[in-house]
Amino acid sequence: MDYMDPRGLRDAFGTFMTGVTVVTSHDKNGNPLGFTANSFTSVSLEPPLLLVCLANSSSNYEALTQAEGFAVNILAEDQKDVSNTFARKVDDRFAAVSWKKGPHGSPILSGVSAWFDCSMHKIVEAGDHIILIGKVEVYDASTAPGLGYANGAYVTPSATAEALNKTTNLVVSAIIERADEVLLIDDGQGGLALPEITADKSGATIALNNLIASTGLGAQPGFVYSIFEDAERERQNISFLCKAGDGLPNLGSFEKLTEQVLSQISDPAVASMLERFANENSIGNYGVYVGNETSGKVRAVNSKG
Template sequence: MSEIDPRALRNAFGTFMTGVTVVTAQDADGHPIGFTANSFTSVSLDPPLVLVCLANSSSNYTAFEQARGFAVNVLAEDQKDVSNSFARPVEDRFAAVEWRKGPEGSPVFEGVSAWFDCSMHNRVEAGDHLILIGRVEAFETSPAPGLGYARGAYVTAAAEAEALSQGAKLIVSALIEHEGKVLLMGNDQGKLTLPETCVGKEGASAALARLIAETGVAAEPGFIYSVFEDEAREHQHISFLCQSAGGTPAKGVFTPLTQSTLMDIADAAVCTMLERFASESRMGNFGVYYGNQTRGQVRAVGTGGSSS
């Protein structure tokens, strides 16, 4: 088993908004088992540890308590049916998804935002839950945006954008990241900007998809990273944090966020946002900004949660 790259793992942890995951393992007879969880928590990068919580009342309690490891599958926003199947007493939950054994042996799903295949590091009894701490032995990520869940309903990036765009003069930008670099474009004044576009009758999600397609890179909308009112230009600005699978951009260049690069950013509010992104990328701990172009607050994207 090859060693885990801490930087790549940190980026994987930080990029995916707290959302719906399915935790899987094999029982004593080698049969796949799994349950839907609200989220999982990154515990440590050295060694690479994550944890999930399993209710003592779960029918899978004994099997997971005795398992040699588990996998965490971060569902994509088009996998609501998978979430529902693993949250209910379905006879064959795994019929709802394409899966295979991961490098460490636990089931990992196709089409997810990410999966983390773990060996069992520790088990801790905590009240009415069992805490499972796993050591990440292998992981894989994709540009697919994750499926969120809040206040009893599923939340997707597209739904968030449409809700925010109602009745607003809206500009959407894409903060597209690949291997620690951000896609930046030049403007007529020789300054740098993020890819951005005005939203018309097509709606925010369609405008964002068009914007990403015009860059020529393989990327999909991630979570909303910043929302602010630009009072000077009288519009609302929404920026999405997106992961790119790479490729040569048709427009712009993937650029490291050095101090000299930041000094060349045309918009002061976007410069401040990119400074925050550079700092949060180093820590692997992201937040969402709400406010105007000069002041606001950053709400942490939490990674806590439990399952039943």
């Protein structure tokens, strides 16, 4: 193919759901600068490296290529306005946000899901962009859900889950994973099931926290993994992917999702979801399922690195 439509290619790239970041640094005079970017990727744990991409035509090109470092701020779901501020041409973007100087010198925005203060490791020319590879010097993370972006629009999985609280019969389940095993419990009918709880007016997040607490595990609430409507039982289902720490659960046991174990899961929709999870977990790339108990779509999200 000699000619490739840039707009069409950009739209195709845009089907991949990403997070939203604001990359910050300062110019040679010490003035803070920043821009919104979703081309962010973890690169290495040893040494700790990450990358972001910057267009050659960017007004920040000269300053970033001369900078000693930069920071990546991963925006939370409630920070769409911050994303928009740093995506537009504004005289003083930092006047509209709360921020502080990071340990390594770059601006750190308040209220973000996570931030990474980096030294400049390497700059790579790549077509009409450059790749800024940073060495993570200091970082921090919170429990705030991250803002997503796909097909030219923001995506807020956790907020979507909370919106479903207005529906009746909202059931929250947890895929609690540890060392490639998932916590499964007896469903009371001779089969296996995920831990689940019916949400009340306090919402899906509170229900999830209560569910995790009931297991006795120090699990960390993760992102929404599946949302589907069970028309036969007249209920909405939300499944969250969670990471468990050490210790024994109060109920059930951790199991490898082998073919034999999957065959013991009594709910076909849950069995199908966990089969997908087993496949995705083996390669570290996850998707979010939206549909009903028999059919739906899986939207890709970033890999676990």
